[in-house]
Amino acid sequence: MNALYDVKKPNLLYGKVIRDQILSEVAAEIEELKKQHVAPFLMTIEVGNDPATAVYKESQRKLAAQIGINYETIELSKNTSEERLLKMIDRINRDPVINGLMVHMPLPEHIDARKVQWSINSLKDVEGVTPYNMGKLFLGAEALYPCTAESIMALIKATGVDLKGKEVTVVGCSSIVGKPVATMLLKEEATVSVCHYQTSKRGMLEHHVRNAEILVVAAGVPNLIPGEWIREGAIVIDAGINRVGKDIVGDVDFEGALKRASYITPVPGGVGSVTVAYLMKNTVTALKRQLAAQHG
Numbered sequence: 001m002n003a004l005y006d007v008k009k010p011n012l013l014y015g016k017v018i019r020d021q022i023l024s025e026v027a028a029e030i031e032e033l034k035k036q037h038v039a040p041f042l043m044t045i046e047v048g049n050d051p052a053t054a055v056y057k058e059s060q061r062k063l064a065a066q067i068g069i070n071y072e073t074i075e076l077s078k079n080t081s082e083e084r085l086l087k088m089i090d091r092i093n094r095d096p097v098i099n100g101l102m103v104h105m106p107l108p109e110h111i112d113a114r115k116v117q118w119s120i121n122s123l124k125d126v127e128g129v130t131p132y133n134m135g136k137l138f139l140g141a142e143a144l145y146p147c148t149a150e151s152i153m154a155l156i157k158a159t160g161v162d163l164k165g166k167e168v169t170v171v172g173c174s175s176i177v178g179k180p181v182a183t184m185l186l187k188e189e190a191t192v193s194v195c196h197y198q199t200s201k202r203g204m205l206e207h208h209v210r211n212a213e214i215l216v217v218a219a220g221v222p223n224l225i226p227g228e229w230i231r232e233g234a235i236v237i238d239a240g241i242n243r244v245g246k247d248i249v250g251d252v253d254f255e256g257a258l259k260r261a262s263y264i265t266p267v268p269g270g271v272g273s274v275t276v277a278y279l280m281k282n283t284v285t286a287l288k289r290q291l292a293a294q295h296g
């Protein structure tokens, strides 16, 4: 059975099947590593408090426990200095027990996020945010890649669509989602349009969304994309995680888009649920690379 979508709502593209597939593969690798008496350890750092990060941390904790990854998160006050954060990262970089490190975004204004991300040891950079890993992605080489971008690609591929020459629109151009996913789509030989604030300011966002056979939205703006803009039969991937009241919603008018899309990812239950699985996978990949580097 193809359980990627719900028979009652045939165009819902759930992340669960892909997530469980990745997790079972990663769990098997962890079993293998146990025989060598090594276990993966993922460290995350949060500075201040962010609602989307709270959801992410909870998913991380749950999945890490489920598959046997040691997991810890350091929670720092929003007043933490950049210097203190960098010192902490330096310690983690040199700690042989810790294989993976990610720093939750956003960081407070007084901290230079780029400086922080670039200070992560590229062998432990499980989100692929260092110039080394990003550069490799840009050049189409194997590396540690940003997890949300990996999740988006896995969901698109699960529909069975052939990306070659397809009209794909990416809304949002962050370093962690929009830019890397556009790069991955380009590698698959899709025709990629990347939209951002200036696109919207010129009133051209609707044009690009209407043209999209595959639409990827990662803007962090609830209801940015009205349902009427969705091209009939389009694949819609919504990477937005926005808290509205007590609910978590995406960037797309979900009910409206559901009427037109051939597939659409729900929030929650879509992109985010697969993102966490890739973070776990990257942690094990990082560990294996570190072992290989040790043994020459």
Ligand SMILES: Nc1nc(=O)c2c([nH]1)NC[C@@H]1CN(c3ccc(C(=O)N[C@@H](CCC(=O)O)C(=O)O)cc3)C=[N+]21
Residues within 6 Å of the ligand: 052, 053, 055, 056, 059, 102, 103, 104, 105, 106, 127, 147, 148, 176, 241, 248, 267, 268, 269, 270, 271, 272, 273, 275, 276
């Ligand atoms: N450096 C950095 N990288 C990130 O990737 C990053 C970040 N900072 N800051 C916060 C946002 C948010 N984010 C989420 C990822 C997964 C879920 C997730 O697991 N969602 C599940 C569970 C939702 C639920 O339990 O309600 C789902 O959508 O089905 C949520 C949120 C990653 N972010």
